[in-house]
Amino acid sequence: MPPWLAALPELLTSGDAELVSVLKVAGSAPREPGATLAVGLTQSADTLGGGHLEWEAIAHARARLLSGLPPPEILRFALGPGLGQCCGGVVWLLFERVASGERAAWGQRAEALRQGATLVRTLGAGMPGSDWLLTTEGESSTVLRGEIEDWHWRQRYRAWRMELTLFGAGHVGQALVRVLAGSDLHIRWIDQREDAFASPLPDNVLAIVSDEPTEEVARAAPGSAYLVMTHRHDLDLELAWHILRRGDVGFFGLIGSMSKRARFEHRLAARGIPSERLAAMACPIGLPDITAKDPASIAIAVAAQLLSWRDSAQAAGSVGWVKAATPAP
Template structure:
């Protein structure tokens, strides 16, 4: 969890002034953790601090907030009737484009009520820099400290058809994924692209494989079996952390044979997971997307799937 500066920047560009509401501290039980945040603007919001009455009241207050910074405390049981029973402290901050651009790019530390930076905060930041470790989100002596969020996983989605679009809808809100979305032409993509998704039209998508980090994860689901095959061929040569291919058992049997003829060993070919998703959910694009999303979000399960295929 961290301060998602890029999502905030995009929201400000789209909606003008945006209020960011973050859980700054917790006592007892809470629906979300310290650092969980939502963005609120006139007529809309994104993200969540846990839903329920707390989120509803916080969003309403954010829309009429006049001061740049507001710190508020909420007893979830007595005050709001929520079953968590704990108490949360919320920090609400109003941002425009100028204030977003002024934010630090590694750790964002700021006072909640003015004043100089206390020694405790200086020590925490110095220790984090010396050890190269991002500090945990926290409210410390009147200062809110949050590391800037950077996605930890690179996901390449090859294909912008029905399943590709459903996958992007499901996965793009997740903060730890940086998604690169590839297809053969710009008109293959929808008009509205979610924040954090990089669209890359390419006449020959397979030529882009060598640009992907070797630790990237890939989902191959283009409109063409020939293109799918060439992507698998290039990925096996290039390297990857995970690669999943949409298709039936028959398609995968043919692909294994063709990939072997291209010089890939059975052990190499077995690194590709096919089919992706959960066949028991059905063939509806959203069902395939839900199953495939669950699959890549369980990294430990990937090894089991690969072993099953090579057995």
């Protein structure tokens, strides 16, 4: 869920707010079309990328809040020396008022997105404000048609519900959960030891104590990411086999060295895992240029790798690197 949308109902308790959205971009810019900032008189939520552009956007939004009920407005910003930025591109920002009396409606919209709905926004030149519609179809998208004087904008907001199933609550698992706290990855954290989990758990983490961790592989959502980092190599091997048998894996990472990978590939191939699935297994895990071996560094490297996969998958609308729906033999 976009942070501005999650925060907007609370922001409206203090009065009207302004939505500031990136309508169009030419050249290099700090945020993409559709990025939105919610602005109140004393607080704001989300970001347009920071810097002087965001400062100017907040100042203009607050001036609008003090000036009655202005219609939607588009301003053009050149990201050059005059704005104190060196991106070199051009950004068109859309400013639109949200009335405090709509707080309940925005609370309902936010909750609907949490439950899997899609929120559709349409706005065009000359319209007094956006039309907002909840539906059950469509992924996040932003489409602008026409010219800047005669335009029509359609956005879809859908909570990105990628799931990470994390096996192992050791030092690296603990560090990784801390790094990913507050991200939009829903983490199913599995271990056989009831006292192994950090407390309190971040809001996006569900701890599962299981004597049969392999059974949790089948309970993961299609397109999920999996990380295996337990305290036993024999369990790692069994988990890897169960994961790689699935035909809808989004990402699979196994902690270990190249020699561990070689041993596991040999044993998994002997058990019928196809070579293309073995090739897609990330082991060692993490970005290769981060070579430190302490838990915090490994966790940061793995988190960056996961977020890179998430962004690529979201952009491609993909659910995994293997399209077949049937398990391996």
